[in-house]
Amino acid sequence: MRPILEIAGLTRRFGRIAAVDGVSFTLNAGEVLGFLGPNGAGKSTSMKMIAGALSITDGTVRVCGHDVATDRRAAQRHIGYLPEGAPLYPDMTPRALLDTAARLRGYGGRARAAQIAWAVERLELQGALDRPVETLSKGFKRRVALAQAILHQPDLLILDEPTDGLDPNQKHEVRGLLRELAADRAILISTHVLEEVAAVCSRCIVVSAGRVVADATPAALAARGPLDQVFRQLTRAA
Amino acid sequence: MRAATHGPSPAPPGALTITLTLARRELAAYFASPLAYVFITAFLVLSALLTFQLGGFFARGQADLVPFFDFHPWLYLVLVPAVGMRLWAEERRSGTLELLLSLPVTSAQLVIAKFAAGWAFLGLALALTAPMWIAVAYLGDPDHGAILTGYLGSWLMAGGYLALAACLSAATQNQVVAFVLALIACFALLAGGSEVGQGLLAELLPAGLADALAQLSVLSRFDGFKQGVVALADVVFFAALIACALLANTALVELKRDA
Numbered sequence: 232m233r234p235i236l237e238i239a240g241l242t243r244r245f246g247r248i249a250a251v252d253g254v255s256f257t258l259n260a261g262e263v264l265g266f267l268g269p270n271g272a273g274k275s276t277s278m279k280m281i282a283g284a285l286s287i288t289d290g291t292v293r294v295c296g297h298d299v300a301t302d303r304r305a306a307q308r309h310i311g312y313l314p315e316g317a318p319l320y321p322d323m324t325p326r327a328l329l330d331t332a333a334r335l336r337g338y339g340g341r342a343r344a345a346q347i348a349w350a351v352e353r354l355e356l357q358g359a360l361d362r363p364v365e366t367l368s369k370g371f372k373r374r375v376a377l378a379q380a381i382l383h384q385p386d387l388l389i390l391d392e393p394t395d396g397l398d399p400n401q402k403h404e405v406r407g408l409l410r411e412l413a414a415d416r417a418i419l420i421s422t423h424v425l426e427e428v429a430a431v432c433s434r435c436i437v438v439s440a441g442r443v444v445a446d447a448t449p450a451a452l453a454a455r456g457p458l459d460q461v462f463r464q465l466t467r468a469a
Numbered sequence: 470m471r472a473a474t475h476g477p478s479p480a481p482p483g484a485l486t487i488t489l490t491l492a493r494r495e496l497a498a499y500f501a502s503p504l505a506y507v508f509i510t511a512f513l514v515l516s517a518l519l520t521f522q523l524g525g526f527f528a529r530g531q532a533d534l535v536p537f538f539d540f541h542p543w544l545y546l547v548l549v550p551a552v553g554m555r556l557w558a559e560e561r562r563s564g565t566l567e568l569l570l571s572l573p574v575t576s577a578q579l580v581i582a583k584f585a586a587g588w589a590f591l592g593l594a595l596a597l598t599a600p601m602w603i604a605v606a607y608l609g610d611p612d613h614g615a616i617l618t619g620y621l622g623s624w625l626m627a628g629g630y631l632a633l634a635a636c637l638s639a640a641t642q643n644q645v646v647a648f649v650l651a652l653i654a655c656f657a658l659l660a661g662g663s664e665v666g667q668g669l670l671a672e673l674l675p676a677g678l679a680d681a682l683a684q685l686s687v688l689s690r691f692d693g694f695k696q697g698v699v700a701l702a703d704v705v706f707f708a709a710l711i712a713c714a715l716l717a718n719t720a721l722v723e724l725k726r727d728a
Contacts, residue, residue, distance in 0.1 A: 279567065279571075282570075282571040283570065283571055283726075284567045284568075284570035284571045284726065285570075285726060285727075286726045286727045303573075304481075304573040304574070304575070305573075307571060307572065307573040308478060308481060308573045309478075310571065312568070312571040314564060314567045314568055314571070315564075316564055318563055318564030318565045318567065318568055319565065319568075320494075320498060320563075320565055321563075322498055322501035322502045323494075323497070323498065323501060327494070327497065331490060331491075331493075331494045334482070334486070334490040335482065335487060335490055335491070335572055335573070335574065336478065336479070336482075336573075337478065337479040337480055337481050337482040338479055339479070342479060363501070379568075383478060384478075
């Protein structure tokens with residue numbers, strides 16, 4: 232088991248309010264962790280901190296051994312991140328966006344073309360490569376943002392609601408992709424969609440009010456009763 | 470299909486490669502939207518109008534570009550904040566700033582890349598006024614050295630305004646607020662050197678202090694360039710203005726990681 236992500240006592244305060252409050256867990260290569268919780272539970276805040284886009288108030292985050300607080304860029308080289316809402320530059324084409332991302336990740340020449348071609352094929356972006364992002368459908372936009380996140384084949388994929396806005400066929404495709412990618416890396420997914428947990432996750436953590444209230448396999452959670460009921464019980468009690 | 474190079478990632482790119490890649494993306498963004506074309510058209514039309522109508526280009530009977538450069542500090546006052554206002558405010562509003570902050574790049578690289586692209590764009594707009602130069606060369610025998618230094622000074626001044634506007638854009642996610650703040654800041658830099666400003670300063674402040682403040686105005690600093698003199702003090706003034714604004718800009722972007 233290769234630990235990819237090690238989090239200890241992760242805390243984030245905004246003024247007096249603790250949005251994330253002492254979250255700890257370790258994620259190994261091969262695991263797909265579903266990060267579950269109601270809106271405002273601290274899922275996105277945690278993911279931003281792990282990705283290095285938000286500073287950490289307290290605790291440590293290590294990605295492939297690199298501390299995000301003290302050695303941010305070394306950690307970020309191992310991370311692919313899909314922020315909430317999949318923000319992209321509306322005027323740019325997917326081709327230009329992916330090219331820029333590949334250059335920033337250090338790919339040149341043929342290697343760059345190969346990485347881009349791989350991501351484009353995996354997310355079926357061929358037909359949309361040269362159209363400005365603002366003219367694309369929501370599903371295409373989401374897939375462009377996903378392509379940008381997986382392009383450099385990172386050890387840790389952080390995906391904030393990756394299937395939001397996709398139709399059932401596209402959801403199925405993306406879940407298949409995630410299962411395939413999970414073989415030799417760790418994936419952290421936040422989601423509201425409980426069926427997604429059973430479909431792709433090997434483990435799930437339920438957070439409520441910034442704290443971890445459950446850490447189990449989807450099967451173990453399902454054994455407690457219907458997933459939506461378990462979810463409600465866990466997140467209401469906290 | 471597996472990517473050919475799965476496994477060890479390539480060596481991290483150098484600081485220059487990163488900055489150039491970011492700047493290239495930034496510069497391409499100007500031309501992907503109407504912004505570049507609207508700006509360049511407005512700049513060319515306004516500078517020609519001001520030079521020929523208000524500046525009395527022909528009435529002066531002199532083959533030089535002094536009436537053209539005279540209006541640059543005022544023209545930039547409105548146009549440069551319009552370029553700078555979106556640099557950070559738009560990234561914050563649209564959420565792409567989060568994507569930028571999650572990349573293995575430093576805040577300084579982001580700041581320098583955005584500024585460099587904006588400055589190159591302003592340089593291009595300025596270069597497109599070259600027909601003015603050709604016109605005076607055709608009409609008479611101008612001092613080409615003075616015109617060249619005029620262009621250099623104008624570009625440096627645009628850089629100073631842009632660095633200020635970029636810095637203030639990082640302070641807010643509202644582009645209109647960023648524009649107004651930049652307009653005020655640039656006006657403050659300008660006003661001390663204008664006749665009205667000098668009169669006001671002389672009434673309010675002791676003579677020594679009023680003089681010192683007038684020296685800090687971009688108008689006073691730009692004067693030499695228009696006359697063909699490149700004084701080290703003037704170059705240092707604009708370089709220091711740009712450097713200070715970009716440092717503050719970097720600090721503001723770092724703060725964004727905290728909020």
